[in-house]
Amino acid sequence: MSKPSLPRGTRDFGPEVVRKRNYILGTIRGVFELYGFQPLETPAMENLETLMGKYGEEGDKLIFKILNNGLDEPAKQASAREGFDKILDGKNSTSVTEKALKYDLTIPFARYVAMNHGQLTFPFRRYQIQPVWRADKPSKGRYREFTQCDVDVVGSKSLINEVELAVIYHSVMTRLGLYGYELRVNSRKILGALAEVCGGLDKLTDIAVAIDKLDKIGLDKVKEELAARGLTETQIASIEKYLTIAGDNEDKMRQATELIGHTDSGRQGLNEIRFLLDHLMPGKNAPGASPNLVVDLTLARGLNYYTGIIFEVKAPPSVQIGSIGGGGRYDDLTGLFGVPGVPGVGVSFGVDRIYDVIEALQLFPGDVYTGTQVLFFNLGADESRAAFTLMQQLRGTGVRCEIYHEAAKFDKQFRYAEKKQIPYAVILGAQELTQGTCVVKDLVKGEQITISQEALPRHGF
């Protein structure tokens, strides 16, 4: 038989990686709960029709579809054969595949809200941390199975929700030790106002696409692209003025007001940001303050369904990783599923990238590297039975213990502890058994002491 392997773009997570991931996910989950968000879990599989057509033509192609079972049953063969022709034709066929793996958490969330909106209490505050699957070409940092981590409030237009989400970012990032992160904020309404001022709303997409590339290609190339997209020199000059707005948040607000504050859309967008600034920067030490908030008028967040405030989180500048989260406000979550009138706002955390940032900055806490804390040596039948009893007492105090599985030479047991990075050994030989004592050995320092067996559960580990 050939050597076993993993599907491309998928990963096993061994013990240390699971502990590191759980440290991140547990931190995020803890903050979500503290902010009154409730957990939701949806199945890995959705009906294909729930997913198709929601992610654009490119997205549709990247959905993993599940083959119907029992296609070899005689009654099903004819329609399956016919259905497969459709699939070869780039279409779908429920006689071949009617289920698929979820592609993100947003559409399943929308499906859930649409199915349960009569029972839910709005505003509905939910978080969801689950894997999703995409048939993307695997590359460094891009996987076919990866964890998404979303938090949304739906059924409310209040900006207090945006404030809450900004504070959630701040709380998570500082708990993870990423003090140098930046939360960039803008409003789609401001970009709309810019388009209105520079060529009309029909140019919004052109302008947003070009601006989105500013970081990558620089101002000159953006200007070239705008010209290629048919904007006039005057319009491009206005956009350039907008793109070169600089200074602190208040400077930027002032300059933006001059440029687009006279339009309805501009005024609304600036008011949204003002609301955030008032709540989040009342003084850097005030509770709820998020001094990492940066007004970034060049933030566009692609061409998706955002309609108001948009967010993006940048990793601390000491690592070259860039965006580790983002989100924004949308007008209509569930319209696609026949339930109109559910606006909301949500953000997500890029778990894999946050992992890489924390790894690069060596910010994982020491205890993620420790599994078992104490190894009880096994030195024979009577000794191991006594050791087992002692071990149970120690476990009762919350210390993670194991006993070596068989009586073996000291060397072998030490080597096992070393390989598994177990910091302490408890040794109970014939002599200790008679004396009611045990030897506690600190394997990191190489020191050891003999204590009474009764004292062991009170010995700190």
Next chain:
Amino acid sequence: MSKPSLPRGTRDFGPEVVRKRNYILGTIRGVFELYGFQPLETPAMENLETLMGKYGEEGDKLIFKILNNGLDEPAKQASAREGFDKILDGKNSTSVTEKALKYDLTIPFARYVAMNHGQLTFPFRRYQIQPVWRADKPSKGRYREFTQCDVDVVGSKSLINEVELAVIYHSVMTRLGLYGYELRVNSRKILGALAEVCGGLDKLTDIAVAIDKLDKIGLDKVKEELAARGLTETQIASIEKYLTIAGDNEDKMRQATELIGHTDSGRQGLNEIRFLLDHLMPGKNAPGASPNLVVDLTLARGLNYYTGIIFEVKAPPSVQIGSIGGGGRYDDLTGLFGVPGVPGVGVSFGVDRIYDVIEALQLFPGDVYTGTQVLFFNLGADESRAAFTLMQQLRGTGVRCEIYHEAAKFDKQFRYAEKKQIPYAVILGAQELTQGTCVVKDLVKGEQITISQEALPRHGF
């Protein structure tokens, strides 16, 4: 568009259900960690060839296969069409499907150990809590996506591992409040000895299959079945004598020794159980004692790969749910993947059934029903800004809070708190704002007090 729905046999888990499930899974995970087991996570998708042929012909049919992407590309169409003919013929074809959803946690674990055995430290103690997928016909309590929860030690033949697993069951069950559970134990070697004594080892399967049905069909029907399977009256009489062995554990051991203690296999099996009894029942209050251990010589655990001790956990008799876990020792985990010589022992927890038992016995702790603990009322812009600051202080002490999303009538905000079962409200109106106070209302008791804002973070919730 048609109303959205879920694939058959799958479930959404809303907030309360997630909290209840996490209570169970967190309890189990906590015990696993305390016993020095390490977490492993494998992808949802495995290569089809990793899974096929491992679960018998019936099992193969229940594996969810994933359609290859890009089948509509011209270069792939011909071989895909050819491959689909094979699928209609009940065979597999990598040109149509090369990946599948995992069917259990054991084969992916074996694949992981085979792929990494050079790097792992043996004995390798791992636990794994993840969803698996089966295209079974959905019915009450049987789902197409469900969570498995496995714990194994591999690379060791020592019975101390069986002792550890038995104590893990005891620790989890008592932490969950299921004091009346029973851990049934037997050894496949004893069943082998019985077959040896009653008709030869070639009858082991017949005998095991029949015995396995004892609970369901009763002794008379088992005897009929044994006769139909060609056993003589004398043989059946011996089996009957074996099946009617009764009394406490020591009684059973004595009677079994009489019947099959003279065979090698019987002696070995009885010694295995003796080892467990010596370690686990040294006195009901001794550390590590598992007084719920019941020697059950009729336990067979189907026809799988077990070779030594087998376990089954029965729910407390006050609920009619039966088995909520089981497992046993196997000789060879990874031989199928080209790595021989890795014996092990493992058990699993039936999470969905444990959930049903705890629900039926009303043993979920009160706090799984509480999401947000405190709702801050929103009574206007100035009031809500002050409330927000207070809320952040309270969150800083670990209290789960939210603020109502908009200024609204008292009624509406109370109704929201009630629907969400939030136990406390903090009310901060214009008067409280001036006085530096706030009203804390206990929504369960209907009582309220006015306290200073400074005192709020020290007020217990």
